[in-house]
Amino acid sequence: MRNRWNIFAFTVLCLVFAGMSLYLILHPDRTGVVPNYRSASTHWWASQEIYEPGTHGFLYAPPFAVLFTPFNLLSPAVLGEIVWRLLGFTWFGLGLWRLAKVLNARYGGVGITSGNFLWMVLLAIPASLASINNGQTNLYLSAVLVHLCLSIRSSRWNIAAICLTIALVFKPISLAPWLLAFALFSPIRIPLLAGLFGLGAIGFLHPNPTYASGEWIAFWHKLTRSYTPENLRVSDLFGLWEKTGMPNPFPFNTLSRLLAAISALWFVFWKYRRGGVMNASWGLWFATGMIWTIFNPRAETNSYVIISPLLAFAAVSYWRGVEGERWKGAILAIACIGLMCDGMGKTIYLATDVWLKPLIVLAVSPLLFRMPDSWKPTS
Numbered sequence: 001m002r003n004r005w006n007i008f009a010f011t012v013l014c015l016v017f018a019g020m021s022l023y024l025i026l027h028p029d030r031t032g033v034v035p036n037y038r039s040a041s042t043h044w045w046a047s048q049e050i051y052e053p054g055t056h057g058f059l060y061a062p063p064f065a066v067l068f069t070p071f072n073l074l075s076p077a078v079l080g081e082i083v084w085r086l087l088g089f090t091w092f093g094l095g096l097w098r099l100a101k102v103l104n105a106r107y108g109g110v111g112i113t114s115g116n117f118l119w120m121v122l123l124a125i126p127a128s129l130a131s132i133n134n135g136q137t138n139l140y141l142s143a144v145l146v147h148l149c150l151s152i153r154s155s156r157w158n159i160a161a162i163c164l165t166i167a168l169v170f171k172p173i174s175l176a177p178w179l180l181a182f183a184l185f186s187p188i189r190i191p192l193l194a195g196l197f198g199l200g201a202i203g204f205l206h207p208n209p210t211y212a213s214g215e216w217i218a219f220w221h222k223l224t225r226s227y228t229p230e231n232l233r234v235s236d237l238f239g240l241w242e243k244t245g246m247p248n249p250f251p252f253n254t255l256s257r258l259l260a261a262i263s264a265l266w267f268v269f270w271k272y273r274r275g276g277v278m279n280a281s282w283g284l285w286f287a288t289g290m291i292w293t294i295f296n297p298r299a300e301t302n303s304y305v306i307i308s309p310l311l312a313f314a315a316v317s318y319w320r321g322v323e324g325e326r327w328k329g330a331i332l333a334i335a336c337i338g339l340m341c342d343g344m345g346k347t348i349y350l351a352t353d354v355w356l357k358p359l360i361v362l363a364v365s366p367l368l369f370r371m372p373d374s375w376k377p378t379s
Helices: 004-028 034-045 063-067 069-073 077-108 116-125 126-134 139-153 156-170 174-186 186-202 209-226 238-241 251-294 301-306 308-320 321-340 346-351 356-370
Strands: none
Touching: 004 034, 004 077, 004 116, 004 126, 004 321, 034 063, 034 069, 034 077, 063 069, 063 156, 063 186, 063 209, 077 116, 077 126, 077 139, 077 308, 116 126, 116 308, 116 321, 126 209, 126 301, 126 308, 126 321, 139 156, 139 251, 139 301, 139 308, 156 186, 156 308, 174 186, 174 251, 186 251, 238 251, 238 356, 251 301, 251 308, 251 356, 301 308, 301 356, 308 356, 321 356
């Protein structure tokens, strides 16, 4: 019984994944966005165009089409769907486990008897359900962000550089934390440049280099077109703004996002000056979570899995900490459950679509400015 809390947590994870897998087997045609990934991989090796016109379709760099090939080759297709989600969900769960170990080091006593991992699972999983169901890269990005910040926290620069390189594969907007890390942490610069070189090499894994270079050019055109926040149903700060009936002119929108990026750089630099790498790693986690959600011109409701581990970790930290701050933990725990609103039935989904999740994150963001004591080293 010494492992009962961890067994319970792993049971929850297994049940969630088993339920998702069963749903895919019973409804093999309702596979979310993964067909876009399969199509891009197939077209890549057939030397066909992988970027269709417009703001939708395949939105990633050519290395994604190359790296998705093993999943695309699995047959039947539903097996590839399940394995793709299994890898992301496993990486996500491992991130929660590592965060729980950080909590255990300060609050847990004997790690295997602590309930910290269970609380991390119960609070972070609700926001992940829509992303797991849809098969999007947001689940991977959430895991990447956790492992990235834990690696920076412990000054494991090569691993941090790998995480940032992987993030560039999963989402072009990952250039924001890449630049933040490059600007602030000198030990990570050479590994980051090496990762960028490797990423470019993967993007040319094709028998016809001319075709590959053409797809890189097509990717740039797709990127500039798809990240223009016009006529998109976006669940970000400006989606919330528009939901109130307020005008959202393009210059105001773009300048606000630019100001947010500059503010993120200043915030992480300020954290670094005040508390070194440890404090900066927390600042990077918070700033990147905000940029990838409420300031992301392509944010969707299922994008908020990206920030759910941060909210969950802070919630447990405040609840485990001094008694006078437990109210912060309670608010953050409620926020974690609120991020599940798109999975609470059609009525709640329609009533909360686009506006509620950015409002939740915006409302609780002041509770995330300060690094909790649990993030500090114990020795």
